[in-house]
Amino acid sequence: PAHAAPGGDKEVVVHLFQWRWESVAAECESTLGPNGFGAVQVSPPQEHVVLQGEGYPWWQDYQPVSYSLDDTRRGTRADFVDMVDRCEDAGVRIYVDAVLNHMTGSGSVDSGPGSAGSDYTKYDYPGIYQSRDFHDCRRDISDWNDKWEVQNCELVGLSDLDTSSEYVRDRLAGYLNELIGIGVAGFRYDAAKHVPLADVQAINSRLDDVDAAWGGGRPYVFQEVIGDQTIAPGEYVPAGDVTEFQYHRDISNAFKNGDIAHLTGLGGNLVDGEQAVVFVANHDTQRSHPTLTHTDGDRYDLAQAFMLAHPYGTPKIMSSYAWSGSNDTGPPMGSDGETRATDCADARWVCEHREVAGMVGFRNAVDGTSIGDVATGSSGQLAFARGDRGHAAFNATGGAWSRTFDTDLPDGTYCDVANGTFVDGECDGPSYTVSGGSFSAQVPADGAVALHVAAQGEGTG
Ligand code: ARE
Ligand code: CA
Incomplete structure (x- = not known):
């Protein structure tokens, strides 16, 4: 296949949302490796916008300015490389959240510099992209029933890359291959359904094999596809695994309502488990559809434990920071917007993955049974x-x-x-x-x- 399966009998992924690279490395050594976690999904590592006037929101990361790894709010390129190496030594893969569909948006700040000092304006990223590299539909997606709009117009005003262009495909694959060269083993493709399937496949075909430490095969690819009436999650299966949002809805509702006795069979209409990445909550749903989140305490931990025990899908555990007020609120940070090192003893870092760390060994031990x-x-x-x-x-x-x-x-x-x-x-x-x-x-x-x-x-x- 064009993409690998996640690590054999060590397939559990934890999303260490917004963690500094040095904190991820320490967690690989202290907790993730010893408990048998397979991989960490890290927040986007490329240069991003810096929105001081908006209080440095968490979503700065999803507006790339360049593909430089030099300086994000989570550390330097050297910190990133050190993290990949130390996690590898602990037997834990790094999966990068890869923003392929777009660059920056319009907003309070629509010009540079970015986190690593690069100048930019929307549609112009010197040395990387210029206006001709973006789709011509320069307005928001308005009709979500129109597939062409969903893929060619702008998701919340983000400049939409013309991924049909060979140049853009090469540039995106160049970024991903740099990460593979560092030892990254896989990717979450952000907003994948906004990129036509053929364009995703064209990017995949340009990717190098992963490091020999991970078997030297194809990188693992899972795509963020929120299936709906216009684009079903199954449509993207030919290009890699897909996020199964119906599973998230079913499981979080069942546990919220204390109605779980029927869950051995799950519901119908789910993507084949071999292709599904499953989760109780993710960084978006905990804000926009907070059915069951870390704020629900034991009941939520129970749902994540169930997910690890049940054979369906590739499980992805959420690890959150606490916030109050606006959903835009970023992680614990300094006055310059630099993210602070994680401290699980500090209640601002929830670290809920540690509550289910023992269940990861259960998942690994029962692999292949029904x-x-x-x-x-x-x-x-x-x-x-x-x-x-x-x-x-x-x-x-x-x-x-x-x-x-x-x-x-x-x-x-x-x-x-x-x-x-x-x-x-x-x-x-x-x-x-x-x-x-x-x-x-x-x-x-x-x-x-x-x-x-x-x-x-x-x-x-
Ligand atoms: C921010 C501001 C915006 C501003 C924009 C540009 O909030 O007001 O216009 O910047 O200046 C994240 C945040 C956004 C943020 C963005 C860029 O959530 O608020 O915008 O970063 O900084 C759809 C997509 C799906 C996407 C969700 C959020 O299909 O791919 O919307 N999810 C990913 C990430 C997000 C991230 C992005 C994509 C962008 O996980 O964290 O956004 O990189 C139905 C539809 C879905 C739709 C869903 C929600 O279910 O079927 O397709 O998801 O509604 O609208
Ligand atoms: Ca697009």
Whole structure:
């Protein structure tokens, strides 16, 4: 295929939204590598607009000024390279959020300099693009039922690149190949449905193979496609994986409403799981459609844990910063708009991926098995086995769920990785004993219990 599958039995992605490069590197070493995460989605690394007058919003990143990695709010090119190297040493891939559809928009500031000092005005990026490299429809997309408009006009006023041009394709692929040369293993294509499928494929065909450390094959590509009546998510499957927003809607509503007993089969109308990237919330939905987000606490963590236990799709865990007031509010930053280093002990960095870190090992250990031994209690309670490799129970109600579960797990003592981690043979959560094909557990209110064969031993929690 034109794109690789995500890393074998280590496919879990965490989006460390807005994290500094040095903080990502430290997290790879301390938490992501030891717990078996496969990859980090990092925020866009190219030079971006700097909007001091608007308080340095988070979305500066999505307005590229150039493809220089020299200086973003998250660090220097050297910091970025160091991050890729250190994460690689920890066994964790970097997936870059790649903005291909557009450059800057009109707004309070529509001219330079950008974060790395480059001059620009909308439609003119010296040495990179000039007016002829943009589509002629220089107005906002107004009719979202018109596919031509969606792909040729401007998404919220962002200058729309003429991706049918060989020059533009070469320039975009040049940027992505520079990242591959540094050791980046894959990409999220931002706003992919605003780029015609053939243009995405033409860019893909120009990409180099990834670093030998990652097997030397094709880069992993997943495309942000919010499927609708005009462009279905399945349309982009020939060019890579796609984000499955219907899964996000189904799962976040089910957990919000405490109506999860039916979720083993999921709903219909989803893209084939081999091609779907799934998530409970992402950086857009947590602002525009906040059905279930980090502000929902345990219930949201439970939904992310379920996603990791269920076999459908490639799971992407969100890691957020807290904000109040405007949805434009950027991450914790200095007065110059530089993002601060992440500190998970500081409540402004939610770090919710750490709440489900133990479940990543569950996902990895049960790879290739299917669902069995389904048990339900009330409509808010669901348990299932993953072959004879794992067993998990989810309780989206306000009271504990006590029962004995039939299981195919071999006899033994298992670490509860829904309430602790299992690293280097150490279980810091509770443990349960399986004997003669069953185990008894009290599943906490708004909590889970999860056991798997790669995490056996007495717990300390
Ligand atoms: C900002 C300002 C705007 C201003 C613009 C240009 O907010 O007011 O006009 O700058 O000056 C992010 C932010 C935007 C921000 C932009 C650029 O969310 O607010 O604009 O960065 O700085 C559609 C697309 C989908 C897209 C969503 C947001 O199809 O691809 O809109 N998502 C990605 C990213 C975003 C990012 C961009 C794209 C742009 O994830 O974070 O924007 O790079 C229906 C449709 C969907 C549509 C959805 C929402 O569901 O089917 O297609 O998604 O509604 O409108
Ligand atoms: Ca376009």
